[in-house]
Amino acid sequence: MKNPAKIGRWSPYVVGVGIGALSWITFGLMDKALGVSTSFVGTAGAIESLVAADHVQDNAYFAKYLVGSPLINWQFALVIALAIGAFVAGWLGRSRQSRAVPEVWEARFGSSKAKRFAFAFLGGAILLFGARMAGGCTSGHGISGGLQLAVSSWVFLIAMFASGVAAAMLIYRTGKGASHV
Amino acid sequence: MFDTPIFDTPMQLFMGAIAGFIFGFLLQKGGVTRFNVIVNQFLLRDFTVAKVMGTAIVVGGVGIYAMLQLGWIDALHVKAAHLLGNAAGGVIFGFGMALLGYCPGTAIGAAADGAKDAWFGILGGLFGAAIYAEASPWINANIMTIGALGKETISTETGLSPWWFMVGLAILAAGGFWALERWEHGRAARQSLAI
Numbered sequence: 116m117k118n119p120a121k122i123g124r125w126s127p128y129v130v131g132v133g134i135g136a137l138s139w140i141t142f143g144l145m146d147k148a149l150g151v152s153t154s155f156v157g158t159a160g161a162i163e164s165l166v167a168a169d170h171v172q173d174n175a176y177f178a179k180y181l182v183g184s185p186l187i188n189w190q191f192a193l194v195i196a197l198a199i200g201a202f203v204a205g206w207l208g209r210s211r212q213s214r215a216v217p218e219v220w221e222a223r224f225g226s227s228k229a230k231r232f233a234f235a236f237l238g239g240a241i242l243l244f245g246a247r248m249a250g251g252c253t254s255g256h257g258i259s260g261g262l263q264l265a266v267s268s269w270v271f272l273i274a275m276f277a278s279g280v281a282a283a284m285l286i287y288r289t290g291k292g293a294s295h296v
Numbered sequence: 297m298f299d300t301p302i303f304d305t306p307m308q309l310f311m312g313a314i315a316g317f318i319f320g321f322l323l324q325k326g327g328v329t330r331f332n333v334i335v336n337q338f339l340l341r342d343f344t345v346a347k348v349m350g351t352a353i354v355v356g357g358v359g360i361y362a363m364l365q366l367g368w369i370d371a372l373h374v375k376a377a378h379l380l381g382n383a384a385g386g387v388i389f390g391f392g393m394a395l396l397g398y399c400p401g402t403a404i405g406a407a408a409d410g411a412k413d414a415w416f417g418i419l420g421g422l423f424g425a426a427i428y429a430e431a432s433p434w435i436n437a438n439i440m441t442i443g444a445l446g447k448e449t450i451s452t453e454t455g456l457s458p459w460w461f462m463v464g465l466a467i468l469a470a471g472g473f474w475a476l477e478r479w480e481h482g483r484a485a486r487q488s489l490a491i
Contacts, residue, residue, distance in 0.1 A: 122325075124325065124326075124327050125322075125325040125326060127326055127327070127344045127347035127348045127351070128347060128351050128473070130322050130323075130325055130326030130328075130348050130351075130352075131326075131347060131348045131349070131350065131351020131352040131355065132351055132352075132355050133318070133322045134319065134322055134348065134351075134352035134355075134356070135351065135352040135353070135354070135355025135356035135357075135359065136355065136356075136359070137315060137318050137319060137322070137356075138352070138356035138359070138360065139356065139359040139360065139363065140315065141315050142360050142363065142369055142373070143363055143368055143369055144311070145311045145312075145315065146369070147311075147312075147315075147373070148373040149315065149319060151400045151401040151404070152400045152421075152425075155400060155421050155422055155424075155425040156425045156428075156429065157297070158422055158425075159422040159423070159425040159426040159429070160297075160426070160429065161297060162422065163426055164297075164298075168298075172298055174429050174430070174432070175432070175433070175436075176428070176429040176432035176433075176436075177429050178298075181297045181298055182297070182298045182299060182300075183298070183299050183300050184297070184300060185297065185300055185301055185302055185303055185304040186297040186302050187302055187303045187304060187309065188304040188308060188309075188312070189304060189308045189309070189311060189312035190312060191312070192304075192308070192309040192310075192311075192312030192313045192316060193312040193313070193315050193316030193319065194316060194401075194404055195313070195316065196312065196313040196314070196315075196316030196317040196319075196320065197316040197317070197319050197320035197323070197401060197404050197405055197408075198320060198404050198405065198407065198408035199316075199317055199320065199408065200316060200317040200318060200319060200320025200321035200322075200323075200324070200405075201320035201321065201323060201324040201329055201404075201405035201406070201408045201409045202320075202324075202408040202409065203317075203321060204320070204321040204322075204323075204324035204325050204409075205324050205329075205408075205409045205410065208324075208325065210324075211409055211410040212329075212330065212406070212409050212410040212411045213410050214411070214412075215412040215413060216413065217330075217331035217332055217335075217397060217411070217413065218332055219331065219332045219335050219336065219339075219397075220331065220335075220397070220413075228412075231413050232412075232413055232416040233416075234395055234396075235395075235396055235397075235413040235414070235416040235417045235420065236416045236417065236419055236420035236423070237395065237420060238392050238393070238394075238395030238396030238397070238417060238420060239392065239396050239403065239416065239417035239418060239419065239420025239421040239423070239424060240392070240420040240421065240423045240424035240427065241388060241389075241391055241392030241395065241396075241420075241424060242389055242392030242393055242395075242396055242399065242400065242403075242417070242420075242421060242424065243392075243400065243420070243421040243422070243423075243424035243425045243428065244388060244392070244424040244425075244427055244428045244431075245385045245386065245387070245388030245389030245390070245391070245392055246385065246389050246400060247385070247424075247425060247428040247429075247432075248381050248384060248385030248388060248428065248435060248439070249381060249382050249384075249385025249386050249388075249389055250375050250376070250378065250381065250382065250385065251375055252389065252399055252400045252401065253349075253393075253399035253400070253401060253402070254319075254399075254400070254401045255375070256375065256382075257349055257399075258349060258352050258353060258356065259356075259373065260374070260375055261349070261353040261357075262352070262353045262354075262356035262357035262360060263357065263360060263372045263373070263374050263449060264357065264449040264450040264451055264458055264461050264462075265374040265375055265377070265447075265448070265449050265450075266377040266379075266445060266448045266449060266450060266453055267374070267375045267376060267377035267378070267379075267382045267445075267448075268375065268382075269450065270377070270379055270382040270383050270386065271382045271383070271385065271386040271389075272386070273386070274382070274383045274384075274385075274386025274387050274389075274390065275386040275387075275389050275390040275393070276390065277387075277390065278386065278387040278388075278389070278390025278391055278394075279337075279338040279390035279391070279393050279394050280338050280339075280340065280390075281390075282338070282390060282391040282394035282395070283335055283338030283339050283394040284338075284339065286394055286395065287335060287339060287394075288339070
């Protein structure tokens, strides 16, 4: 049998079982739930504090995550190691990405890198604003909260999927045959 | 960070790193660090994201509730419900995810996986988090107060055993994915005939 680490793409069900089992480990051994987006708040606050430390400390939302608690914590380590894990998986499987402009984007908006990067920045800003209003992202609400049957997380999940479908139809549907991409 | 060391204990960092490495590895192998996979999910052309998340929720949930019942874990980590914030935040998040093509975790995975646009998504994310911090006093006063139920689950809210919902979700997922696979195979066969 071929070494699974060298296979470029795994079955989504195998990956889902793996992430489900990973949540047993984080709950059972670490007393934590998988999550990512809180680290964006801490990092943004730390960067902003380089130029305006008082302003950051006076902001109750930043203070909740930064005053009296270490910036480099369990979740921060998780986020850094997530990058390493994704890199190693792509490297072993010879399935690393190389494109600056993804195919589906290019089919609709052309091959301009500047345009893609500008909208990626805008998309990222909207994404994290929404995540912080909702209190979590696809990991913290979608998976960790979903599996705990949290009311907050299921409301988020349904709203997120409905909005994502509507937005993608609006943004990427051209009406003329890009559906094979 | 303020009034405290910048680093948590080595044990906390070690455990976070283990969890993160496995998570990132699985996300890349699942294909969900790819823009095309995520946007095609929202365009209902590729159901990889639903398969990964649905399976993770069922497998994770059955395990967590079993561990809770056996007393292996003391408590859950449920986020408090603020129904308007959860719903409006979800709508904003879904729009951002369709535009960026990644969610916060998969953007980090995608950037490490070689997708250059994901780096700009991460920078944008930091900007969005900072903007949210500025807006938070108003949001806390006007949005977070609506539908503030506390740390409720569907089980505690309805008074029914969580197993009703876990078994229901498991049946729904198994049946849904079985039907989805059949439909996808049929679609692939039709497409190969058409070519």
